[in-house]
Amino acid sequence: MAQNQDNLHAMRHSLAHIMATAVTRLWPGVKLGVGPVVEHGFYYDIDAGDVTISEDDFEKIEAEMQNIIKEGKQFVRSTKPIDEAIAWAQESGQPYKEELLNDLKRAGTTVAKDLDADELGTITDGDSALDEVSFYTNGDFADLCRGPHVESTNKVGAFKLMRIAGAYWRGNEKNAQMQRLYGVAFDSPKELRKHLEMLEEAKKRDHRKLGQELDLFLFSDLVGSGLPMFTPRGTVLREELSRYSNELRERSGFEKVWTPNITKKELYEASGHWSKFGDELFLVKSQESSDDFVLKPMNCPHHTRIFAFQPKSYRDLPVRYLETTTDYRDEKSGELGGLNRVRALTQDDSHVFCREDQIEQEMDGLLAAAGDLYKTVDMNLKVRLSYRDASDGYLGDESLWNKAQSQLKAAVLKNGLDYFEEEGEAAFYGPKIDFMATDAIGREHQVATVQLDFVQPERFELEYVGEDGSVQRPIMIHCALLGSIERFLSVYIEHTAGKFPVWVAPEQVRIITVNQEDETVAFADSVAAQAKELGLRVTIDNANESVGKKIRNAEVMKVPYTLVLGEKEIESGEVTPRVRKDIEVQPSHAHQKVEDFLRSVSNEAKSRTTKSSL
RNA sequence: GCCACCUUAGCUCAGUUGGUUAGAGCAUCUGUUUUGUAAACAGAGGGUCGUCGGUUCGAAUCCGACAGGUGGCUCCA
Numbered sequence: 001m002a003q004n005q006d007n008l009h010a011m012r013h014s015l016a017h018i019m020a021t022a023v024t025r026l027w028p029g030v031k032l033g034v035g036p037v038v039e040h041g042f043y044y045d046i047d048a049g050d051v052t053i054s055e056d057d058f059e060k061i062e063a064e065m066q067n068i069i070k071e072g073k074q075f076v077r078s079t080k081p082i083d084e085a086i087a088w089a090q091e092s093g094q095p096y097k098e099e100l101l102n103d104l105k106r107a108g109t110t111v112a113k114d115l116d117a118d119e120l121g122t123i124t125d126g127d128s129a130l131d132e133v134s135f136y137t138n139g140d141f142a143d144l145c146r147g148p149h150v151e152s153t154n155k156v157g158a159f160k161l162m163r164i165a166g167a168y169w170r171g172n173e174k175n176a177q178m179q180r181l182y183g184v185a186f187d188s189p190k191e192l193r194k195h196l197e198m199l200e201e202a203k204k205r206d207h208r209k210l211g212q213e214l215d216l217f218l219f220s221d222l223v224g225s226g227l228p229m230f231t232p233r234g235t236v237l238r239e240e241l242s243r244y245s246n247e248l249r250e251r252s253g254f255e256k257v258w259t260p261n262i263t264k265k266e267l268y269e270a271s272g273h274w275s276k277f278g279d280e281l282f283l284v285k286s287q288e289s290s291d292d293f294v295l296k297p298m299n300c301p302h303h304t305r306i307f308a309f310q311p312k313s314y315r316d317l318p319v320r321y322l323e324t325t326t327d328y329r330d331e332k333s334g335e336l337g338g339l340n341r342v343r344a345l346t347q348d349d350s351h352v353f354c355r356e357d358q359i360e361q362e363m364d365g366l367l368a369a370a371g372d373l374y375k376t377v378d379m380n381l382k383v384r385l386s387y388r389d390a391s392d393g394y395l396g397d398e399s400l401w402n403k404a405q406s407q408l409k410a411a412v413l414k415n416g417l418d419y420f421e422e423e424g425e426a427a428f429y430g431p432k433i434d435f436m437a438t439d440a441i442g443r444e445h446q447v448a449t450v451q452l453d454f455v456q457p458e459r460f461e462l463e464y465v466g467e468d469g470s471v472q473r474p475i476m477i478h479c480a481l482l483g484s485i486e487r488f489l490s491v492y493i494e495h496t497a498g499k500f501p502v503w504v505a506p507e508q509v510r511i512i513t514v515n516q517e518d519e520t521v522a523f524a525d526s527v528a529a530q531a532k533e534l535g536l537r538v539t540i541d542n543a544n545e546s547v548g549k550k551i552r553n554a555e556v557m558k559v560p561y562t563l564v565l566g567e568k569e570i571e572s573g574e575v576t577p578r579v580r581k582d583i584e585v586q587p588s589h590a591h592q593k594v595e596d597f598l599r600s601v602s603n604e605a606k607s608r609t610t611k612s613s614l
Numbered sequence: 615g616c617c618a619c620c621u622u623a624g625c626u627c628a629g630u631u632g633g634u635u636a637g638a639g640c641a642u643c644u645g646u647u648u649u650g651u652a653a654a655c656a657g658a659g660g661g662u663c664g665u666c667g668g669u670u671c672g673a674a675u676c677c678g679a680c681a682g683g684u685g686g687c688u689c690c691a
Contacts (some may be wrong), residue, residue: 165686173688177616182685208684209624221664221682279691282681298691327691328686332615333682335689427691478691515648552652565653580652601615601683 004187006148007487009037011156013148014075015065016042019155020180021141022064025371027051033096033178040195041159043186045167048095048102053179058161061181065159072154073139077147083177084604085144096169097144101133106198112143112149119407158192159185159377202440207493208338211461214498214557216506217339217489226336226343228486233506236537239486240504241492242324244376244608245348245481248369254322254350259302261326262293272395272455276428280330293326300453303351304460307474317474318354318362325349338360338490340445345484352477353462359475360405363411363450366479370435370448371415376608379495381447383417385409386432394428396455404452405431411450420614423539427478429455440494447488451478499582502560502601503608509538509601512550513564516542523570527563527594534602551578561601569594577614585612 017036022028023046028409033045046053053061080088084104089098110202138153147186150156161183169175186192203209212375216234223229230238244529262284268274274281277297303321326346326591335341352362374381387405389396408431412419419433424473425465426432435448456462466472482488502508509531512523524540532540541550547564554562563579569575576591592614600613 052618056619161645163685164618167687168616171688173616177687179617182686219682225682271691273691278691280691300691329690334615334687337684341690388662422682429691451691512651513665517648545649545650546654549649549653550651566650568650576651584617 008148008187010148010150011187012037012042013145014043014153015152015156015159015183015185017136017138017143017145017149018065018068018153019183020044020046020143020163021049021068021138021263022061022195023053023181024141025064026060027053029093029097032094033053034100035113041182042164042184043180045169045178045180046194047176047178049599053181055164059212062161068138069153071139072152074152075149076137077134077149078137079134082131082133083211085133085135089144099146102407104133111594123589127223133428149204157185157187159183160192160196162584184271195499199441204222205440205491205494205497210493210498211339224343225333226331226341228342228344231354236506237489237500237504241482241488242348242485245373246322246324248321248372249322249350250482252365252369253318254320254545255322257303257306257321259296259299259306259325261294261296261328263292263302265292265366267301268294270459272428272459273297275303276393281331282328283478297327297329299323299325299347299349300351300456301460302477304456304476308460308462312474314464314466314472315542317464318352320350320359322350326527338426340490342484342486344486346487347480347484348482350479351478353457353474354477355472357476359407359477360411361453362477363407364415366450367411367415367417367433370450371483376437377492377495378610381435381437382444383412383419384411384425384434385419385421386434387423388426388431391423391424391553394426396429396458400454401431404454408433408450408452427451429453437491437495438489445487447483447491448481449479449483449496452476479571488612498558499580501556501608505560506537507539507559508536509561509563509598510554511540512545512547512562512564513540513542514564518545519570520566524565527565527598530594531554531598534598536598536602536605554578579612583600583612584610585614
């Protein structure tokens with residue numbers, strides 16, 4: 001298995017090399033960046049000068065790649081001293097390679113390790129010292145590369161070029177933008193086909209498609225991009241989820257607060273957000289006063305004002321505030337996408353103000369709440385410890401940072417969470433524990449987050465009176481369980497493929513009438529009334545259509561339970577519920593009394609289970 | 615914001631190299647039908663082909679700008 005993995009890796013690496021060969025043959029003089037292996041395939045960054053490569057060119061590039069593969073040239077590995085390599089880069093007109101090599105020479109091993117493996121890592125020569133780098137040559141084309149490669153160009157399996165994208169040289173938007181050509185590659189055509197089919201399947205559960213089909217949310221050009229609106233059905237999802245999220249915290253002492261949607265910009269100058277995010281705030285102009293207002297982009301500064309409203313004693317702590325509220329951020333246009341990234345986002349936000357000795361207990365409570373929520377929605381999340389990096393975009397004393405980071409790690413370890421650590425992912429005021437969910441095509445998105453903050457209490461001069469009468473500074477713990485409701489929905493809709501469990505389903509029971517006789521309609525009405533009495537979301541389909549058609553409509557809308565009501569049901573007072581296929585049903589009698597059916601559905605909803613007790 | 619691509623009816627999509635009144639299925643409405651567990655039948659309405667500008671005797675089709683979207687990059691409190 002490991003053997004196969006290694007081979008697949010070498011194959012993908014070789015394909016990146018072959019693609020670079022092909023592009024160089026087709027457009028002589030292109031300048032090459034880096035060409036690493038990624039999940040499912042590979043890419044290569046290319047600067048083609050004035051030439052624009054587009055997806056229409058894929059056929060041509062793939063054909064040339066096939067030629068190279070047919071030639072079956074050996075990949076020959078060689079090494080050069082770094083100065084010779086630099087000379088080679090200069091001679092062959094490869095300024096990007098030259099830059100990398102110069103950095104390698106200058107940086108030495110220590111720094112090279114810190115750099116992204118996709119960049120410098122690809123050209124370092126494994127464990128050996130950096131005074132030498134490796135090359136792979138196939139025929140007349142040589143490329144700087146760590147490898148490994150397969151032995152010759154005809155041993156590369158099945159591949160397909162997928163798309164082309166812009167990518168800044170070395171990930172910095174101040175640098176030149178190169179063209180990144182992506183391909184996928186597998187051992188066999190069969191596996192490639194399987195992968196492409198999987199992508200087709202994933203498209204069917206795309207939250208944007210399901211949002212349309214299941215009548216959940218919409219965008220309007222008149223309202224603006226990144227500003228979703230929710231239909232009655234979509235609003236049920238939002239409210240059921242945020243209610244649950246709130247319950248989980250109210251249980252452990254959180255109290256709801258309310259803050260306005262606009263505020264003077266001075267609030268964010270105080271918090272530090274203005275200087276960091278000023279250009280992403282929506283400005284609001286008052287016609288009555290000279291104040292500059294902004295739409296609030298987050299809630300912590302407001303919550304510090306509520307905390308500071310009355311003097312606090314150590315006995316008052318922890319103080320726990322909870323607010324589900326919509327924030328506004330003027331994201332750059334290219335960063336918006338479906339519900340995942342919007343300009344009006346609703347956070348199920350909360351803040352704890354506590355003493356240092358209370359951090360552990362508070363963190364435990366929040367991590368447990370996150371665990372409960374994600375167990376209920378049946379999602380497995382990766383936990384990311386998001387630390388600061390060496391850049392200067394962070395506020396606060398470095399020793400406080402170190403302490404906060406180790407406290408977060410301790411909490412994660414104590415709670416037995418699987419985690420990974422990543423530098424440069426922290427908020428500017430503190431490190432975070434981020435819960436990462438995966439969408440239908442495998443992209444990761446942050447949902448829940450727990451953050452430790454020593455900075456804002458400082459900047460807002462928050463205090464409480466300690467046991468000995470001295471003035472103390474509280475610590476803030478930020479937490480959102482869903483994160484942004486919109487983003488959560490984007491992954492949750494894809495996770496469930498729109499087959500929502502009963503407790504969140506916008507429509508829990510659909511009643512279908514067999515005919516439009518008065519008696520039938522009256523019976524349907526009475527069943528619906530009973531269902532509503534039990535707090536169920538129920539609709540009646542009394543359309544003049546065939547029963548088959550109406551069943552189909554209920555199926556298409558993924559309604560969990562459907563009742564067909566006609567003469568038989570009126571006579572017996574019993575129903576035979578049609579259960580959505582994904583719902584686990586414990587073996588039980590197929591038909592049952594109306595009251596029994598409705599009561600058990602109602603119990604399922606209350607207990608937020610995914611199993612049916614019918 | 616940057617790179618590539620996309621935009622035809624409410625939805626999904628046809629529309630041949632620029633050439634009459636731009637088509638289909640579903641949905642909607644009307645009529646017939648009163649229906650038993652995934653699509654009854656018939657008819658009708660619905661589009662200045664994303665917007666604006668240009669080329670042309672003639673533009674859904676070619677060119678440009680803008681808007682919206684998709685996939686990436688950058689960013690993400």
